[in-house]
Amino acid sequence: MQILIAGGGIGGLTAALAFLKAGHSVTVLERAPEIAEVGAGLQISPNGMKVLDALGASARVSRDAFRPRAQELRLGRSGARIFSVPLREASQARWRGEYLHIHRADLIEALKACVVDRAPDAIRLGAQVTGYELREGGVVAVLSTGEKVSGDLLVGADGIHSAVRAQMLGPDKPRYTGNVAWRAVVPVSKLGDYPPPETACVWAGKRRHAVTYRLRRGSLANFVGVVENPEAGDESWTSVGAREQALKDFKGWNPVVQRIIDEAPLLMRWSLYDRPELAKWQEGRVVLLGDACHPMLPFMAQGAVMAIEDAYVLARELGRGGPLEGALRAYEAKRKPRTTRVQAVARANAALFHRSNPLYQFGTYGPMWVAGRYLPAFVHGRHDWLYGHDVTEPD
Numbered sequence: 001m002q003i004l005i006a007g008g009g010i011g012g013l014t015a016a017l018a019f020l021k022a023g024h025s026v027t028v029l030e031r032a033p034e035i036a037e038v039g040a041g042l043q044i045s046p047n048g049m050k051v052l053d054a055l056g057a058s059a060r061v062s063r064d065a066f067r068p069r070a071q072e073l074r075l076g077r078s079g080a081r082i083f084s085v086p087l088r089e090a091s092q093a094r095w096r097g098e099y100l101h102i103h104r105a106d107l108i109e110a111l112k113a114c115v116v117d118r119a120p121d122a123i124r125l126g127a128q129v130t131g132y133e134l135r136e137g138g139v140v141a142v143l144s145t146g147e148k149v150s151g152d153l154l155v156g157a158d159g160i161h162s163a164v165r166a167q168m169l170g171p172d173k174p175r176y177t178g179n180v181a182w183r184a185v186v187p188v189s190k191l192g193d194y195p196p197p198e199t200a201c202v203w204a205g206k207r208r209h210a211v212t213y214r215l216r217r218g219s220l221a222n223f224v225g226v227v228e229n230p231e232a233g234d235e236s237w238t239s240v241g242a243r244e245q246a247l248k249d250f251k252g253w254n255p256v257v258q259r260i261i262d263e264a265p266l267l268m269r270w271s272l273y274d275r276p277e278l279a280k281w282q283e284g285r286v287v288l289l290g291d292a293c294h295p296m297l298p299f300m301a302q303g304a305v306m307a308i309e310d311a312y313v314l315a316r317e318l319g320r321g322g323p324l325e326g327a328l329r330a331y332e333a334k335r336k337p338r339t340t341r342v343q344a345v346a347r348a349n350a351a352l353f354h355r356s357n358p359l360y361q362f363g364t365y366g367p368m369w370v371a372g373r374y375l376p377a378f379v380h381g382r383h384d385w386l387y388g389h390d391v392t393e394p395d
């Protein structure tokens, strides 16, 4: 098949690689003039790494990654540890895959290199898809220039503001979640005596939480800070915020958190929106993938990983040889329950990390402390359904 992919982000490039590996021709239509990424980190859990392994991309992807020693939850002000469970070796042993922290730019660069190795002309830059036309036995992607590109299938991997989804289902109705997110990446060398721990660390607090972890073999610190705020603002990852506001939001917090904010070359700030489950992910020869069909709050660190899983499952369903529409429906049926569950758990995590009343904090974090200390296998077990899942296994 000739497959058109709208969007050359993490989902679009993984899908391109999976389709090329299966012997299809691919054109990635990416609106940006060059493939570039915002400076930010991503946690890629074992369920995502199993796909990248199966596609032959994991060596490139993991080259400059960081392998966190543990997963931990601390109190934001005092830094007191609520629990810490091993991750580096435990991840391989329990979930048969690595747990990595990766710079977004490194992941995109690695995926792009894998695609270009197989098909040097597969990626078309400066190509913004505005819609599509369904034809007898084919589909046409319409670009902002008016150009029409024909193929057998169009995959909408064009992210949270997807133009392909807008045509398929009408305008999107996002709900403001009442949370604003800060994001920054800082060289560890600038953090003096307060580098973040070499873990995937959540700092919990009253109506707010922060996440810190390392990137690029440990040389960079990644920071995400989430604060409840009744005022809805921009849903754009590229809006810059004021340092004074971020310092105010995390006033009195542990010096590790404050130092990152102090030293951040740039602090991005945007409002977090949520979307209800979509009625469908496919129409004729058009199908959605990744944030285009199941955007999620970042509180499970799974948005990119779910896009990676989607890509593999879609390529496999197409490879079964039945009618195309049936394959697209089977893909949706396989992916929707899992991604909907992850969306729901991510939503619930906001409440878990933002306990404001000391009694609630004790009631929630006390049992977690006990479990982390005495029953680490129990804590790990809570993630088996997510990290242990392997979409590359034959079904």
Ligand SMILES: Cc1cc2nc3c(=O)[nH]c(=O)nc-3n(C[C@H](O)[C@H](O)[C@H](O)COP(=O)(O)OP(=O)(O)OC[C@H]3O[C@@H](n4cnc5c(N)ncnc54)[C@H](O)[C@@H]3O)c2cc1C
Pocket: 006, 007, 008, 009, 010, 011, 012, 029, 030, 031, 032, 041, 042, 043, 044, 127, 128, 129, 130, 157, 158, 159, 160, 161, 162, 163, 181, 183, 224, 289, 290, 291, 292, 296, 298, 301, 302, 303, 304, 305, 306, 307
């Ligand atoms: C604060 C924060 C932290 C996160 N942390 C994690 C994490 O640790 N782990 C994790 O797995 N996920 C994480 N995520 C989620 C993750 O970043 C997204 O889920 C992931 O990027 C989705 O990939 P995608 O390919 O679907 O969309 P995107 O990455 O948004 O890619 C879409 C691509 O399509 C292009 N495009 C858009 N419109 C058009 C068009 N009309 N025509 C052509 N091209 C177009 C864009 O330029 C872009 O290249 C986080 C998100 C946030 C906000």
